Amino acid sequence: MTEMYEFLTGPGVWISFFIFIGGLIVRTVYLFGVSQERDRVFYNHADWKWGGRSIFHWLLPLGSVSLREQPVFGAAFFVFHVCLFAVPLFLLAHNTLLHEAFGVALPSLPDSVSDILTVVFLVAGLILLARRLVRPEVRILTTAWDYFLLVFTCLPFVTGFLAFHQIGPYQSVLVAHIACAEALLMLIPFTKLAHAVLFFFSRAFIGFEMGTRRGARTW
Amino acid sequence: MNEELQKPVNTKAIKDLLSLNDSARIKSWLSICSRCGLCAESCFFYLAKNKDPKLSPAYKVKATLLELYKRKGQVDRAFLQKCHDIAWGECTTCKRCSLFCPFGIDIATMISTVRSICHSQGVVPEGLVRTSTNYRESGNQMGMATEDFEETCSWMAEEANDDIRGVEIPVDRAGARIMYTVNAREPMYYPQDISMMAQIFTVVGESWTLPSTGWDCTNLPMFAGDKALAGQVVKRMYDKAVELGVEAIAITECGHAYRSALFEGPYLAGYRDGKPPVPVIHSVRLFYEYLRDGRIKIDPQKMVEEPLTYQDPCNVSRNGGLWREGREILKYLAKDFRDMTPNSEYNHCCGGGGGFIPMGPEFKRRRMESGRVKAEQIRATGAKIVVAPCHNCTDQINDLNKEYQLGIKVVSFKELITERMIVPDEFKPVASEEE
Numbered sequence: 001m002t003e004m005y006e007f008l009t010g011p012g013v014w015i016s017f018f019i020f021i022g023g024l025i026v027r028t029v030y031l032f033g034v035s036q037e038r039d040r041v042f043y044n045h046a047d048w049k050w051g052g053r054s055i056f057h058w059l060l061p062l063g064s065v066s067l068r069e070q071p072v073f074g075a076a077f078f079v080f081h082v083c084l085f086a087v088p089l090f091l092l093a094h095n096t097l098l099h100e101a102f103g104v105a106l107p108s109l110p111d112s113v114s115d116i117l118t119v120v121f122l123v124a125g126l127i128l129l130a131r132r133l134v135r136p137e138v139r140i141l142t143t144a145w146d147y148f149l150l151v152f153t154c155l156p157f158v159t160g161f162l163a164f165h166q167i168g169p170y171q172s173v174l175v176a177h178i179a180c181a182e183a184l185l186m187l188i189p190f191t192k193l194a195h196a197v198l199f200f201f202s203r204a205f206i207g208f209e210m211g212t213r214r215g216a217r218t219w
Numbered sequence: 220m221n222e223e224l225q226k227p228v229n230t231k232a233i234k235d236l237l238s239l240n241d242s243a244r245i246k247s248w249l250s251i252c253s254r255c256g257l258c259a260e261s262c263f264f265y266l267a268k269n270k271d272p273k274l275s276p277a278y279k280v281k282a283t284l285l286e287l288y289k290r291k292g293q294v295d296r297a298f299l300q301k302c303h304d305i306a307w308g309e310c311t312t313c314k315r316c317s318l319f320c321p322f323g324i325d326i327a328t329m330i331s332t333v334r335s336i337c338h339s340q341g342v343v344p345e346g347l348v349r350t351s352t353n354y355r356e357s358g359n360q361m362g363m364a365t366e367d368f369e370e371t372c373s374w375m376a377e378e379a380n381d382d383i384r385g386v387e388i389p390v391d392r393a394g395a396r397i398m399y400t401v402n403a404r405e406p407m408y409y410p411q412d413i414s415m416m417a418q419i420f421t422v423v424g425e426s427w428t429l430p431s432t433g434w435d436c437t438n439l440p441m442f443a444g445d446k447a448l449a450g451q452v453v454k455r456m457y458d459k460a461v462e463l464g465v466e467a468i469a470i471t472e473c474g475h476a477y478r479s480a481l482f483e484g485p486y487l488a489g490y491r492d493g494k495p496p497v498p499v500i501h502s503v504r505l506f507y508e509y510l511r512d513g514r515i516k517i518d519p520q521k522m523v524e525e526p527l528t529y530q531d532p533c534n535v536s537r538n539g540g541l542w543r544e545g546r547e548i549l550k551y552l553a554k555d556f557r558d559m560t561p562n563s564e565y566n567h568c569c570g571g572g573g574g575f576i577p578m579g580p581e582f583k584r585r586r587m588e589s590g591r592v593k594a595e596q597i598r599a600t601g602a603k604i605v606v607a608p609c610h611n612c613t614d615q616i617n618d619l620n621k622e623y624q625l626g627i628k629v630v631s632f633k634e635l636i637t638e639r640m641i642v643p644d645e646f647k648p649v650a651s652e653e654e
Contacts, residue, residue, distance in 0.1 A: 031243040031246060031247060032243070034241075034242065034243040034246065035242065035243035035244075038240075038241070038242035038243065039242045039243045039244055040486075040491055040492075040493060041244075041486065041493055042243070042244065044492055044493035044494075045493065054323060058321055058323075064319075064321075065318070065319070065565065066257050066260075066261070066318070066319035066320070066321070067257075067321075069260060070257065070260070073255075073257075077255075077321075132254075135256060136270070136272040137256045137259035137260075137265070137270065137272040137275045137278075138254065138255065138256035138259075139272070140272040140273065140275070140278055141254035141256055141275070141277050141278055141281060142254050143254070146253075146254050192250060192251050192252065192253050194250070194251060195251040195253060195322065198247045198250075198251050198322075199251070199321075199322055201243075201247060202244070202247050202248065202251065202322045202323055202324060203322060203323045205244060205323065205325075206317055206320075206323025206324075206325060207323070209317075209325065210314075210317065210318070210537075210564075213482060213540070214482075214537070214538060214539060214540035214564075215540040216318070216537055216538075216540060216564040217318070217564060218317065218318050218323050219318070
């Protein structure tokens with residue numbers, strides 16, 4: 001178990017970040033290449049005012065008509081994404097490790113806050129899962145892979161929560177936590193989770209298409 | 220057509236089209252859709268059919284285009300028939316769902332791609348096939364001969380002189396400011412539409428002409444999935460405008476014609492920069508400018524007193540950007556304007572768009588069912604008059620009026636304006652004195 005831990009916190013980190021960032025870059029560059037010939041419509045009407053507004057409004061909590069019509073989902077959706085970023089980036093334990101390794105780190109949230117945000121994240125995740133199961137128009141679209149990705153996105157939080165509270169065999173829980181998180185990072189570029197980056201392009205496009213060309217809002 | 224349906228599926232043609240359309244947009248859209256289902260509530264087909272989950276926009280793409288890519292085009296006739304039923308029978312490509320998708324996925328573009336693929340295998344609604352033949356043979360969807368068109372124009376000019384003195388309907392007048400294009404239904408079935416427009420142009424002193432070719436601004440091949448023919452149709456109009464040296468192409472009160480001429484046409488006709496060679500203006504914008512600048516004055520005594528509502532045609536409002544202009548015009552014309560909910564760029568399609576009206580009787584039942592959303596919207600306003608600056612909306616709402624007994628009258632801006640404008644003395648007909 002110690003060897004496993006050594007690997008995951010050593011080369012494992014480098015490998016997973018390399019695949020995560022490199023994969024996203026390769027995918028984006030590939031799409032950029034394809035777009036040169038086949039997506040003239042993207043470039044012809046590009047206007048960052050409309051592109052920016054199209055992106056910005058969907059980053060706001062309930063910033064669109066669409067989400068305001070489904071406020072519970074809209075709120076869960078927003079909280080889920082904010083916590084997904086905030087907890088791992090500003091977690092004291094993560095930043096301590098960063099500081100030990102590189103001598104620099106991001107500011108940290110107090111542990112009590114991270115702890116609450118973890119629970120909030122998991123509750124939001126449960127709402128998203130329940131919605132998938134309960135609402136027919138979402139269930140009909142959902143594949144096993146979608147359920148898997150949703151659960152898998154939550155796993156680092158579940159295991160992190162257990163490790164922090166020292167529930168279960170600490171060493172194994174910790175190893176599971178790191179393994180899940182690294183696996184998740186490596187999945188992002190190759191799955192729908194690549195929307196972390198592609199969101200900005202697809203939103204910019206519809207902003208150009210409906211906004212620049214027609215003056216219509218897309219939020 | 221039927222013979223073509225007996226042929227084995229040409230997988231290579233499908234593969235070629237899949238590859239041709241495999242843009243960075245489609246690749247991204249198909250791969251990042253997170254199946255959140257937010258698009259469902261935006262679709263009037265879904266809302267009208269008791270929220271049937273199979274009518275959510277994302278499902279329609281999942282069942283068609285995504286499947287075509289997954290199977291690399293290896294599909295059978297039954298699958299293509301299913302694509303046909305979805306792409307034409309369950310979507311009017313109104314683009315409303317794009318406004319409700321967190322990623323702004325353009326479902327309509329993907330449904331249009333499915334239509335192209337179906338078209339490549341001869342799987343197209345009969346009504347649209349017929350119009351394609353007409354476009355090919357005569358350049359217009361009704362198959363009207365040029366002589367008949369020109370004759371109708373001179374006949375209408377004569378008629379118009381009963382109301383407005385000095386009306387001319389020039390054809391091919393080089394150097395006119397505006398080349399006015401019509402929906403082929405007008406010379407064929409509603410020639411008074413041309414007469415009314417000529418009266419308006421005469422009163423404002425507009426320099427205008429009708430073209431002898433490319434006068435039909437409609438583009439049903441665009442909805443039939445026949446992109447090559449759609450490109451030819453719109454190109455014919457552009458070429459004529461360039462030949463006549465006009466400043467702008469004006470489009471009659473027709474929604475999809477504007478979508479074709481200004482937005483999709485340049486791409487269909489192969490203009491890489493996506494711009495039409497001549498500026499395109501919709502008559503809703505023209506009427507708005509005439510009223511704003513005082514070139515048309517409305518008699519306040521004749522303003523509409525009855526409650527009136529405005530049908531935002533998808534391709535004039537959301538996809539044309541003219542919802543404000545439409546409402547501004549109504550301020551001059553109506554005393555009791557009542558907006559529908561939702562409206563403007565968020566309007567619901569009437570159910571007659573995307574080629575539905577010309578798809579004919581076999582699709583009428585569905586059209587009436589999906590139109591329930593629009594019928595209820597209209598009823599809720601309590602309006603007695605619905606203004607619809609689009610031929611398809613007009614037909615659909617007239618049908619809905621019968622189906623749902625709405626007790627309304629559907630009118631165009633042309634009608635409202637010509638009946639209510641103040642005619643300056645120099646244009647008042649003299650004929651009445653002679654009688």
